[in-house]
Amino acid sequence: EPEVTQTPSHQVTQMGQEVILRCVPISNHLYFYWYRQILGQKVEFLVSFYNNEISEKSEIFDDQFSVERPDGSNFTLKIRSTKLEDSAMYFCASSEAQGNQPQHFGDGTRLSIL
Amino acid sequence: EDQVTQSPEALRLQEGESSSLNCSYTVSGLRGLFWYRQDPGKGPEFLFTLYSAGEEKEKERLKATLTKKESFLHITAPKPEDSATYLCAARRGTNKLIFGTGTLLAVQP
Numbered sequence: 461e462p463e464v465t466q467t468p469s470h471q472v473t474q475m476g477q478e479v480i481l482r483c484v485p486i487s488n489h490l491y492f493y494w495y496r497q498i499l500g501q502k503v504e505f506l507v508s509f510y511n512n513e514i515s516e517k518s519e520i521f522d523d524q525f526s527v528e529r530p531d532g533s534n535f536t537l538k539i540r541s542t543k544l545e546d547s548a549m550y551f552c553a554s555s556e557a558q559g560n561q562p563q564h565f566g567d568g569t570r571l572s573i574l
Numbered sequence: 575e576d577q578v579t580q581s582p583e584a585l586r587l588q589e590g591e592s593s594s595l596n597c598s599y600t601v602s603g604l605r606g607l608f609w610y611r612q613d614p615g616k617g618p619e620f621l622f623t624l625y626s627a628g629e630e631k632e633k634e635r636l637k638a639t640l641t642k643k644e645s646f647l648h649i650t651a652p653k654p655e656d657s658a659t660y661l662c663a664a665r666r667g668t669n670k671l672i673f674g675t676g677t678l679l680a681v682q683p
Contacts, residue, residue: 464617491669493669495671501675502673502674502675502676503618503661503663503671503673504673505670505671505672508668508669508670515668515669516668516669516670518670551617551618553617555669558669560605560606560623560625560665562608562620562623563608563620563669563671564620565610565617565618565619565620566617567615567616567617568616568617
């Protein structure tokens with residue numbers, strides 16, 4: 461069964477450094493998402509992306525964050541200058557279409573900021 | 575403000591002991607209610623989508639139902655492999671999913 465893959469599984473970074481989280485969505489999917497889950501808290505929406513544009517973003521997704529689809533398969537989340545509070549599990553998801561098509565999630569990247 | 579609340583936070587069942595998990599939502603213009611299963615160290619795994627009040631979906635020992643204010647995930651005769659965190663999420667007019675905090679289910683043999 462096709463799946464969303466994320467790399468790395470765990471990233472440790474010094475505060476203030478840039479980090480790029482990578483995702484390979486399911487191949488025929490057109491909509492891409494990033495969510496995050498701080499330990500013990502809810503899964504929170506960050507951003508959705510379609511047709512090479514951000515279609516929606518949350519208040520969390522400030523100027524420190526950016527997303528890109530650099531080629532036909534990868535989808536990346538960049539955090540420019542990491543803060544301690546960016547430590548969380550980051551999940552990538554994709555869906556075939558919008559609406560009630562389910563979003564399928566990867567297993568996440570655990571980001572630890574020191 | 576849109577909100578999704580799940581109860582109980584944790585549930586311990588004996589194998590074969592049926593029960594239900596609750597997901598209450600206050601989301602204006604609900605466009606879908608989603609159930610996911612999350613195992614430790616893994617991402618959410620899609621289970622069901624419910625679109626309208628009265629709808630029911632079933633998969634093996636799980637059945638999800640939807641009313642205008644809440645959704646239930648009924649687990650019939652659970653097995654230890656059903657142990658996981660069950661998440662519900664609501665979608666409004668956009669693709670953004672609003673998640674609850676989940677119910678941690680432990681099924682003991």
